[in-house]
Amino acid sequence: MEISILIKVGVIGAKGKMGSTVVDTVIKDKNLELVLAVDKFQAGQTVYGEIKIENNLEKGLLDKKPDVVVDFTQPDTIFENIKIYLKNNIKSVIGTTGLKKEQIEEIQKLSKENNTGIIIAPNFSIGAILMMQFAATASKYFSNAEIIEYHHNQKKDAPSGTSIKTAQMMMKNNDNFKLGNCPETETIQGARGGNYSEDNKGNIQIHAVRMPGFVASQQVIFGADGQVLKIHHDTINRECYMSGVVLAINYLYKNNEFIYGLENIL
Numbered sequence: 069m070e071i072s073i074l075i076k077v078g079v080i081g082a083k084g085k086m087g088s089t090v091v092d093t094v095i096k097d098k099n100l101e102l103v104l105a106v107d108k109f110q111a112g113q114t115v116y117g118e119i120k121i122e123n124n125l126e127k128g129l130l131d132k133k134p135d136v137v138v139d140f141t142q143p144d145t146i147f148e149n150i151k152i153y154l155k156n157n158i159k160s161v162i163g164t165t166g167l168k169k170e171q172i173e174e175i176q177k178l179s180k181e182n183n184t185g186i187i188i189a190p191n192f193s194i195g196a197i198l199m200m201q202f203a204a205t206a207s208k209y210f211s212n213a214e215i216i217e218y219h220h221n222q223k224k225d226a227p228s229g230t231s232i233k234t235a236q237m238m239m240k241n242n243d244n245f246k247l248g249n250c251p252e253t254e255t256i257q258g259a260r261g262g263n264y265s266e267d268n269k270g271n272i273q274i275h276a277v278r279m280p281g282f283v284a285s286q287q288v289i290f291g292a293d294g295q296v297l298k299i300h301h302d303t304i305n306r307e308c309y310m311s312g313v314v315l316a317i318n319y320l321y322k323n324n325e326f327i328y329g330l331e332n333i334l
């Protein structure tokens with residue numbers, strides 16, 4: 069007989085666009101129980117008429133003791149939130165973007181020291197993960213590559229976490245992309261986008277578009293003599309992220325590791 073588990077989940081940023089979609093998903097999932105909702109917006113009100121929205125993250129964690137929290141807050145708060153999860157040995161699924169490379173390295177160290185698992189995924193949609201993997205494969209065969217990412221105009225960080233993760237995956241197969249083939253001059257600063265490089269290697273231009281109408285899209289463009297390859301992914305709505313979020317919650321409940329990128333648990 070299969071024993072069903074009930075995982076106690078906390079949602080941090082519960083009133084936001086992503087957080088409220090996660091709340092709906094947790095409520096509908098028979099293996100998940102919503103025990104904690106935290107948001108600095110509408111604190112004191114309730115979600116689904118029963119879970120009070122807490123303002124104090126650490127107090128909420130200590131009172132409700134979730135097995136796993138899911139964080140979709142904002143770039144300016146995520147590093148501090150993660151330190152609170154790790155200090156209190158709470159496993160966390162992090163969807164919030166904007167973490168810097170040095171911060172991710174420190175989180176990995178703290179996760180090990182505190183023996184507390186964490187999954188950081190700049191993108192939870194399977195189509196986007198495949199787009200990144202296809203781009204990484206194509207990188208072996210093309211000399212030039214640029215990324216254009218498109219998001220709604222409420223997004224605070226640029227470029228997106230997904231575009232940075234894509235560039236990192238591409239660089240594993242080609243760390244010496246070319247830019248133009250002649251000396252370039254920008255007559256308007258930023259016209260050629262931002263250059264993603266690590267240790268002076270990489271050279272992938274990233275362009276960020278922000279406007280109403282988009283949820284999240286990305287195109288990776290490869291060029292070589294006489295040919296262009298475009299790999300494009302569109303997010304139509306926020307439901308597309310939810311199967312990845314649920315997968316991460318279940319994985320983390322059973323495992324206790326540091327993971328960066330959903331592709332590592334698919």
Ligand SMILES: NC(=O)c1ccc[n+]([C@@H]2O[C@H](COP(=O)([O-])OP(=O)(O)OC[C@H]3O[C@@H](n4cnc5c(N)ncnc54)[C@H](O)[C@@H]3O)[C@@H](O)[C@H]2O)c1
Pocket residue numbers: 080081082083084085086087106107108109125140141142143145162163164165166189190191192193223309
């Ligand atoms: N990983 C992914 O697949 C994925 C997908 C979409 C968006 N994102 C990222 O998720 C994050 C949230 O996006 P969104 O569109 O839902 O934003 P949003 O602004 O709609 O929601 C953020 C919520 O967090 C709350 N919040 C902010 N700081 C807080 C704090 N210190 N404590 C408690 N609550 C706090 C805000 O009040 C708000 O309700 C962004 O970083 C975005 O880039 C990731």
